[in-house]
Amino acid sequence: MSTAIVWFRKSLRLHDNPALLHACSKNSITSILPLFIVDTDIVGSDFGKYHANRLHFLLESLEDLDENLKSKFGSKLSVLFGKPTEIFDQLFKEFGPTISLLSSDYCSEPHGRSLSSEIDEKINLHSPCTEVVFHPSVQTVLDIEEVSQDPVYKEPKSMKEIEKIFLHKFGLDDSGLLVLPKPLPPPSMIPSPSAPLESFCSTFSSTNGISSSKSLREHLSNAKRLPKSSSNSYFKGGESEALNRLCIKVEGQSEFVNSFKKPKTFSTNQSDNPFEPSTTGLSPYLSNGNLSVRRLWQEVQACNRSSSHSQPPESLTGQLLFREMFYLLSRSVKNWDDDSNNKMCKKITWGERDQKLVVAWEEGRTGFPLIDAMMRQLESTGWMHHLGRHAVSCFFTRGQLWQHWKLGRDIFEHKLLDSDWALNNGNWLWLSGVAPFSMPYFRLYNPCPDAKSSLNVETTQATFIKHWIPELANMPAKYVYEPHLAPLGIQEEAHCIIGKHYPAPIVERKESAKLNLAKFKQSLAA
Numbered sequence: 422m423s424t425a426i427v428w429f430r431k432s433l434r435l436h437d438n439p440a441l442l443h444a445c446s447k448n449s450i451t452s453i454l455p456l457f458i459v460d461t462d463i464v465g466s467d468f469g470k471y472h473a474n475r476l477h478f479l480l481e482s483l484e485d486l487d488e489n490l491k492s493k494f495g496s497k498l499s500v501l502f503g504k505p506t507e508i509f510d511q512l513f514k515e516f517g518p519t520i521s522l523l524s525s526d527y528c529s530e531p532h533g534r535s536l537s538s539e540i541d542e543k544i545n546l547h548s549p550c551t552e553v554v555f556h557p558s559v560q561t562v563l564d565i566e567e568v569s570q571d572p573v574y575k576e577p578k579s580m581k582e583i584e585k586i587f588l589h590k591f592g593l594d595d596s597g598l599l600v601l602p603k604p605l606p607p608p609s610m611i612p613s614p615s616a617p618l619e620s621f622c623s624t625f626s627s628t629n630g631i632s633s634s635k636s637l638r639e640h641l642s643n644a645k646r647l648p649k650s651s652s653n654s655y656f657k658g659g660e661s662e663a664l665n666r667l668c669i670k671v672e673g674q675s676e677f678v679n680s681f682k683k684p685k686t687f688s689t690n691q692s693d694n695p696f697e698p699s700t701t702g703l704s705p706y707l708s709n710g711n712l713s714v715r716r717l718w719q720e721v722q723a724c725n726r727s728s729s730h731s732q733p734p735e736s737l738t739g740q741l742l743f744r745e746m747f748y749l750l751s752r753s754v755k756n757w758d759d760d761s762n763n764k765m766c767k768k769i770t771w772g773e774r775d776q777k778l779v780v781a782w783e784e785g786r787t788g789f790p791l792i793d794a795m796m797r798q799l800e801s802t803g804w805m806h807h808l809g810r811h812a813v814s815c816f817f818t819r820g821q822l823w824q825h826w827k828l829g830r831d832i833f834e835h836k837l838l839d840s841d842w843a844l845n846n847g848n849w850l851w852l853s854g855v856a857p858f859s860m861p862y863f864r865l866y867n868p869c870p871d872a873k874s875s876l877n878v879e880t881t882q883a884t885f886i887k888h889w890i891p892e893l894a895n896m897p898a899k900y901v902y903e904p905h906l907a908p909l910g911i912q913e914e915a916h917c918i919i920g921k922h923y924p925a926p927i928v929e930r931k932e933s934a935k936l937n938l939a940k941f942k943q944s945l946a947a
Contacts (some may be wrong), residue, residue: 424516426452426506428525429457429498430533430710432559432746433482434660435489436793437604437713439469439481439556440524450522454614455490456622459502459637463600468641473648474803476641482709485659499622502631511625512546516618517548518556526559527566527709529752557561559800561748562601562714562741563590576753576765580734580859598722598884604715613887639919655696655802656838663706663725670701671720671737678721679738687877688795688808689885693899697799698806701737704803704839707744714741744844751843758846760827767855769944771818771825778822781927782813783832785890788919788926789868790902791878792816794889801889803838808876811852812911815866818853819822819941826853853857854941862941865934868876869903878902892923 428808432438444453470754471479487498499507513520523544537555544551556627557564568574568586577583591599597671612765623632631637641647648654654797656662686699706712719735724730731738743797756763781785785793785800795809805813810833812937816822817829830849847856854862872880879885883901887894893901893913905919919925 423449423521424452424454424519424618425522425524426454426456426512426520426618429455430528430665430804432525432526432710432713433457433486433709434663434713435486435493435607436660436664437716438526438607439559439605440526440554442605442608443554443556444524447522448528450530450612452612452615452618454498454618454622455486455498455611456496457486457500458505458508459500459631460505460536461503462728468644468646469624470619470835473646474801474837475835475840477647478656478674478705478838480634480638480641480647481654481658481662482660483637483712485488485661485711486635487634489660490611496607496611496613498634499614499619500631500633500637500760501622501625502629502637505536506539507531508625510543512621513544513551514549515538515621517544517551518549523551523553527555527557529560529565532604550880553839554596558602560710560714562718563587563745565748565752569749570798570923571784576750577746578809580739580742580746581926583742583749584733584896586629586749587742587745593683596726598725599716599720599881599897602715604719611740617909622851625886650813656702656804658711658838660711663703663711666701666703666706667712667717667720671717671724673724675727677726677896682731682735683737683740683807684735684875685833685877686806686808687879688812689877689879690806690886692882695885695888696802700806702804708839708841708844711884714744717741747847748846758827758830758842763860765856766850767945769855769941769947770947772823774828775822777823778927779824779828781924782817782824785929786924787816788905788924789816789930790893790904791870791876791888792868794886799833799836803836809847812866812868812870812876814849814852815938819862819937821928821930821937822917823870823933823937823940825913826850826855829853832871832932841843862945863938865938868930890923892917 427441427444430773444450468476480798483498483500490496490498541553545555587599591601594600629640691697691699703712703717707714720743721844733742750765751757752767760766761823783796785797787793792813795813799805813831817824818826826849830845834845850856851859866876867874870876870878881898883898886901893904897905897911900911902909904923917923
C-alpha cells in the first residue's frame with residue numbers, strides 16, 4: 422500500500438487545490454490521509470493568539486471541509502494539535518516506509534517557510550524515498566518565491582509596478598485582460614486513508630482529545646474559547662459558504678462587478694443591514710483558503726468581458742493586484758513586520774504606549790462614534806470595511822493617539838477573520854503613513870465625518886452607528902458623529918448624557934492632529 426498525506430495549511434477547500442489534486446492524480450497512491458494541524462505556534466498553546474471569532478471561523482472551515490470530504494468522497498479530515506515538526510517526526514518514524522508523498526501548499530511568511538524547510542529535512546532523514554511537495558501559487562496567483570527571487574525583480578510600490586510584473590508574467594488576451602492560470606477542478610475521487618494512519622491520528626493527541634473537527638469543537642467549547650453568542654458569527658466559515666457568497670456577490674453580477682470602485686463603497690455597510698458589507702465580503706474566505714483567488718479572479722474577468730468596467734486600482738482586479746503586491750513585498754523586504762531595518766518603513770519616533778488610550782480604542786470607548794462603532798464591529802464580528810480600517814488606524818497613529826502602528830496591528834491580527842501576515846503588516850505600514858506607498862502623512866481622516874467625507878458614511882439615519890453604539894440610539898442623526906456637541910437638553914431627551922452614558926472624546930481631535938503632524942514631520946527631518 423502506498424500512502425499520501427495531504428497537509429491542508431492555507432487551502433481549506435476542495436476546488437483549485439493543487440496539493441490535493443496532485444495526490445489524487447498519482448496512480449501509485451492507494452490511500453490518502455487529509456490532515457490539518459492546529460499549529461500551537463500560530464494559535465497559541467491555549468488558543469490565546471486567536472480571538473474567539475477567529476477560532477470559530479477556523480473551526481467552521483474545518484468542519485465544512487470534513488463534511489465535504491465525507492459526503493462527496495467517503496473520506497474524512499484528521500485534525501491534530503501541536504507543533505507540526507513534532508507530529509511529522511513521530512508520524513514518519515512509525516509509518517515512513519509506507520508514505521510515498523507529502524503534498525501541501527507553500528506558505529510565504531517566515532514561520533511557514535521555516536516550517537516547510539524543517540519538515541522537508543526531517544522527512545528526508547526518516548524516509549528519503551518520500552516525495553515532499555509544497556505547491557506554489559495556492560494563496561496567490563503569482564509564484565511568490567519564483568518572482569521575488571528573479572534577478573530582474575524590482576519591489577513594486579505602486580499599482581503601475583505590480584501591473585508591470587503581471588503583464589511580464591502572463592500577458593493580455595484579445596479583451597485586454599490578463600491571461601491567468603485557470604483554477605483546478607476538485608478531484609474526481611479520493612482514496613480512503615489507511616486504517617493504521619487513522620488510528621495514529623485518533624490516539625496521537627489523546628492528552629487533549631483533539632483528533633477531528635468534532636473533538637476540536639468539544640475542546641474549544643469546554644475551554645470557553647468560542648463566541649458566547651451565535652449572533653457574532655455573521656461570516657460563517659468554510660468552502661461551502663465561500664462559494665455561496667461568491668455566487669451571490671460576484672458570479673454573473675456584472676453591474677456590481679463592472680461598476681465597482683472600492684473607494685466609493687460605504688464604510689457603514691449596506692443601509693438595511695449593519696452586518697453586510699457594501700463590498701464582496703470575501704476577504705475572510707480568501708485569507709483562510711476557503712476560496713481560491715484564481716476562482717474569484719476568473720469570475721471577475723467573466724463579468725468584465727460583458728461590458729466596460731472600472732479599472733485598477735479602484736476595481737476588484739485592482740484590489741487583487743494590491744493583494745499580490747503585499748505578498749511579494751512581505752517575501753522580499755527584510756523585517757517586513759517591524760520598523761527597524763525595514764526599507765519600507767520610515768523611522769518615526771512614536772509615543773510610549775499609553776495603555777488608557779490603547780484600551781479605549783480597542784474597546785470602542787474613545788468618544789468618537791465612528792471609531793467606536795468600527796472597533797465594536799470588529800470585536801463582535803471579526804470584520805471591518807476597508808475605509809473603517811483607514812479611519813481607525815489613522816486615528817490610532819498619526820491622527821489623534823500617536824501610538825505605534827504595531828500595537829494596532831497586533832490587535833487586528835488577533836481579531837480579524839481575514840488576518841494575514843503579509844496583508845496586515847502591509848496595510849498598517851500604508852495607513853500609518855510610514856511606507857513609500859503611503860498617502861502623504863499630512864492627509865488625515867476626520868474621525869467626525871459628514872456625508873461629504875471620503876470615508877463614505879451614512880448620516881441621514883446613522884443606522885450603523887446606532888446599531889453598534891446603542892447608547893446613541895435616540896440621539897438625533899445630526900449629532901450622532903459628534904454627540905458631545907449636542908445641547909444638554911438634546912442629550913437628556915436622547916437618554917444619553919455624554920461623559921456619563923457615552924464617553925466624552927478622549928482627545929481634542931484638532932489639537933492632537935496638529936501636534937502629531939508636527940512630530941511626524943520632525944521625525945522625518947531627524
